[in-house]
Amino acid sequence: MTELKNDLFLRACLRQDVERTPVWMMRQAGRYLAEYRATRARAGGFLNLCRSPELCSEVTLQPIDILDADAAILFSDILVVPEAMGMELTFGVGEGPKFPDPITCRADVEKLPVLNDPTKELGYVMDAVSTIRRDLNGRVPLIGFAGSPWTLATYMVEGGGSKNFSKVKAMMFNEPETMHLLLEKLADSVAAYLNGQIASGAQAVQIFDTWGGILNTRDYKEFSLQYMQRIVSQLTRENDGRKVPVILYSKGGMGWLEAMADTGCDVLGLDWSIDIDEAKARVGDRVALQGNMDPTMLYAKPERIRAEVKDILAKFGHGNGHVFNLGHGITPDVPPEHAIEFFKAVREESVQYHR
Numbered sequence: 001m002t003e004l005k006n007d008l009f010l011r012a013c014l015r016q017d018v019e020r021t022p023v024w025m026m027r028q029a030g031r032y033l034a035e036y037r038a039t040r041a042r043a044g045g046f047l048n049l050c051r052s053p054e055l056c057s058e059v060t061l062q063p064i065d066i067l068d069a070d071a072a073i074l075f076s077d078i079l080v081v082p083e084a085m086g087m088e089l090t091f092g093v094g095e096g097p098k099f100p101d102p103i104t105c106r107a108d109v110e111k112l113p114v115l116n117d118p119t120k121e122l123g124y125v126m127d128a129v130s131t132i133r134r135d136l137n138g139r140v141p142l143i144g145f146a147g148s149p150w151t152l153a154t155y156m157v158e159g160g161g162s163k164n165f166s167k168v169k170a171m172m173f174n175e176p177e178t179m180h181l182l183l184e185k186l187a188d189s190v191a192a193y194l195n196g197q198i199a200s201g202a203q204a205v206q207i208f209d210t211w212g213g214i215l216n217t218r219d220y221k222e223f224s225l226q227y228m229q230r231i232v233s234q235l236t237r238e239n240d241g242r243k244v245p246v247i248l249y250s251k252g253g254m255g256w257l258e259a260m261a262d263t264g265c266d267v268l269g270l271d272w273s274i275d276i277d278e279a280k281a282r283v284g285d286r287v288a289l290q291g292n293m294d295p296t297m298l299y300a301k302p303e304r305i306r307a308e309v310k311d312i313l314a315k316f317g318h319g320n321g322h323v324f325n326l327g328h329g330i331t332p333d334v335p336p337e338h339a340i341e342f343f344k345a346v347r348e349e350s351v352q353y354h355r
């Protein structure tokens with residue numbers, strides 16, 4: 001097994017000593033990079049890119065070269081799981097994802113299979129993971145990921161992105177048993193899928209609960225958190241003799257950090273609606289924290305970005321357990337130089353907090 005040359009990210013996830021704060025960012029392989037757009041064009045579209053292990057590896061490594069990121073994240077999409085469960089998925093040019101035949105009733109949910117052999121059902125993703133590990137050659141760790149059951153359900157029931165989530169909320173309120181059956185099937189499928197990624201070489205995994213924050217506290221616990229807990233409890237937590245950290249990210253979920261930490265995850269992903277010192281005071285002796293710069297800060301000029309990085313580092317202060325990141329993904333129209341400056345600022349300004 002190739003030795004890991006930079007393991008700052010894995011150490012920070014486990015709240016161990018580091019020489020500086022590691023940094024990566026959500027959507028770091030994406031449209032703001034001309035290199036990404038060129039590879040996507042060669043692939044002939046986003047989904048074809050996801051299905052080519054060699055090209056997935058190429059785009060996964062682009063931000064490692066360009067930004068000097070401390071972790072790589074598998075290039076794929078959360079929606080390949082419902083697609084593998086039999087739902088047709090399309091990405092039109094310049095459009096978000098669409099499921100032309102969304103889930104509308106109990107019978108639709110009953111028909112859905114539970115995935116249990118990811119090497120068969122999502123073999124191209126497993127191949128991408130092992131190809132990326134080969135190409136990384138131990139430079140930085142590789143993060144695998146999946147969507148939370150609730151977040152996947154929103155796309156499957158709405159048929160795509162949504163403004164007010166009318167269909168998925170109506171199903172949750174009117175037919176809670178149907179919703180629970182859907183979430184159960186998704187949780188068990190996602191657990192098998194993440195275990196497949198870990199077996200193929202993922203050294204950490206993140207669960208993206210992008211839409212957990214649209215729920216109230218009771219419903220978040222019943223319809224989102226419960227099923228993330230169900231996944232966490234099924235995961236293989238070791239790879240190459242090292243612990244595989246689990247990161248839980250519920251956008252809009254900063255009121256529920258204590259409950260999230262209770263799932264047994266290792267790291268909480270923060271959006272930018274909470275100050276990191278407050279999050280640290282609430283849960284920082286139990287889990288590491290990942291975040292939490294507002295992604296739109298990357299539209300500001302480089303001096304302003306650096307000042308913000310310094311402010312977040314100062315708020316976290318001394319001590320272990322911080323992985324620097326944005327509070328959500330980088331947007332497509334950010335100048336790449338700004339992202340480069342962001343990563344440089346974290347590397348330079350964080351050293352003083354680890355002496």
Ligand code: CP3
Pocket residue numbers: 025026027028029030031040046073074075076077078079094095096097145147161208210329
């Ligand atoms: O972070 C990374 O670099 C890894 C790659 C990654 C993608 N999607 C690539 C992608 C990850 C981790 C995701 C997760 C994902 N996908 C989430 C959860 C995280 C989040 O951002 O909230 C969600 C909700 C999806 C579903 C999805 N995929 C949407 C809503 C869209 C369109 C949104 C948009 O920004 O246009 C996608 C498309 C997508 N996934 C792109 C990328 C790079 C852009 C597609 C393109 O290249 O045209």
